[in-house]
Amino acid sequence: SQELEQSPQSLIVQEGKNLTINCTSSKTLYGLYWYKQKYGEGLIFLMMLQKGGEEKSHEKITAKLDEKKQQSSLHITASQPSHAGIYLCGAEEGSNYKLTFGKGTLLTVNP
């Protein structure tokens, strides 16, 4: 089965700083999803990447999938306290479109 490793496990940044979260797969990624989770709440879809070299942006968040399709990064520019939460990467696996998730990266943004 697919294993996703996220790094770092946790991150504390000062408001306004940029940061990057990485997600590395043991297998080729055919659909890579980024979600954000606030403690005790559901997962909020951020972005989906499919093609090698693909890059997508929404507001101050940019996600990339490398050419080999085994690593993805999530970059936040000029972080704000509203960016705080747990960021999860998820990969499609199998023929029934289930997602396998990484353990998540806990982001704290200090004002």
Added chain:
Amino acid sequence: EPEVTQTPSHQVTQMGQEVILRCVPISNHLYFYWYRQILGQKVEFLVSFYNNEISEKSEIFDDQFSVERPDGSNFTLKIRSTKLEDSAMYFCASSRQGARTPLHFGNGTRLTVT
């Protein structure tokens, strides 16, 4: 924006009791899922459901678990005889299609088995 709704938000039950967790997926979605997250652990796939039948289930989804879509709007997860280790946050999700479409998650039901 349409969203997946789950009820109840928190359920406490005694070991051995049956529980039913309820979900209303987004109305035009065709694929439905249950995931769970034990405190401090990964979000784990339980089961996927399409065209009124289970598409795939994980090893966790044993005979104690069942899913049902009793009408055109609800999607339920039943645990027949709860165990302490079933305590977790259970998330329902739906997607419009299968592959390459994002799953939309509900806010979860926190199940506590005592």
